[in-house]
Amino acid sequence: MPRSLHPSSVVPRGLLIDHVEIGTGMTITARPAAALAQCPGCDQPSSRIHGCYTRTLSDLPVASRPVVIDVRVRRFRCIGSDCRTQIFAERLGPDLAAAFSRCTTRLNYIVHHLGLALGGRPAASFARRLMVPASRDTMLRTVRRRAVRPVEHPRVIGIDDYFCRGQRYGTLVCDLERRRVIALLPDRESGTVEAWLAAHPEITVVAHDRGGCYGEATTRALPYVLQVADRLRLMENVSAAFLDAGRKSMAAIRFAAGVATVDPERLTCSERLQYYGYLQGRRRARRSSPCRDRACRSRKLPERTSTVASSCATCCAV
Incomplete structure (x- = not known):
């Protein structure tokens, strides 16, 4: 019936x-x-x-x-x-x-098998004929989610701190070879980082900033690993060292280049401000330590509106 x-x-x-x-x-x-x-x-x-x-x-x-x-x-x-x-x-x-899922478990089971058997685009085309609401991205995402991933031990990691508003700082650990986050530590204390590193002896390279917390924890937990500075800190260190060396040798560089005069009118606004700051620094330096050359000692540094003439090349060249 x-x-x-x-x-x-x-x-x-x-x-x-x-x-x-x-x-x-x-x-x-x-x-x-x-x-x-x-x-x-x-x-x-x-x-x-x-x-x-x-x-x-x-x-x-x-x-x-x-x-x-x-x-x-x-x-x-x-x-x-x-x-x-x-x-x-x-x-x-x-x-x-499942939690946060937008479809039932039995529909997810059918979507997984369609994606596993046919792939993304063919499975989505066949699913439309079956009135199953699933796109090709959903097919591939479901297959990847259910895939059994082998346990991979990190070898090259990066350590840095993170901050959420209203909370304290924490530590973020990334696998630099696979480009994904592998651990979030509740704080950035040296003991917490040291305990996590000691539980992963397979690590060979640790990248971190110049803060003493992460470097000390790495040295105590894994003294044999290679510690490197991350890309941001490396570029900052190189830039600071270059600017410091150029600032200290500016007088010798100007003398070797044969620059006799500097016309402020031909400088940009930012370059003019830097140049005037340089002149003020030279004035303060001359007041604190007068030049040994008598002829140079009698000269006056130019004002802002005048063209600058070079003076003593050994100690106060501008």
């Missing part, structure tokens, strides 16, 4: 149907059947409802119609006095839908 299709046989187990709307697709409004929810912080069941929200899940098609389930998820208040989790949302369970 023919039997009618009841909506309760369409939705996954653990849901109670409140309303069904059928048009070009099927929209089912449902709610979890459980009256209690378990707190993820203290594992105590709670029945005190704080609020609710709607979670939309895509499901397997029915009679060539796409199915969407609007689940009314409740928020509960924890009854434990010592629990830090005051308000939590009930979980739908792994058989219904």
Whole structure:
């Protein structure tokens, strides 16, 4: 005998149907059947409802119609006095839908097998004929998510600190070969970093900034590894060393280049400001240590509006 299709046989187990709307697709409004929810912080069941929200899940098609389930998820208040989790949302369970997922587990299972068998674009084309809402990116992302990755031990890592507003500093550890974050430490203390490094003796190269915390922790935990400065600090060090060397040897450079005069009118605004600052520094230097040349001692450094003539090439050339 023919039997009618009841909506309760369409939705996954653990849901109670409140309303069904059928048009070009099927929209089912449902709610979890459980009256209690378990707190993820203290594992105590709670029945005190704080609020609710709607979670939309895509499901397997029915009679060539796409199915969407609007689940009314409740928020509960924890009854434990010592629990830090005051308000939590009930979980739908792994058989219904994974956390933060937008489709049911059984639809995700079909999408994974289609992507694994056909690939991205062919699987998405075949899924459209089956009325399965999945793009080629979703196919590939589902296959990658379920792939079993071998345990890879990092060899070259980078260590730096990070900061979130309203929180204290932490330590970020990156695998520089695979370009992904592998650890977030709760602080940037030397002991915490040292304990993490000691648990990974396979590390051979550590890149960090010039702060003493990370260098000392690396030396104590892994004295045999190679410590290098990261790219930002390396460029800063090279730039600072070059500017310092050029500043100290500017008089000799000008004398060797044969620059006799400098016309401020031909300089840009920023170059003129730097040049005037240089002249002020030379004036202060002459006041503190007068030149040994009598002829040069009798000269005066030029003012801002005049053309600068070179003076003593040995000690106060400009």
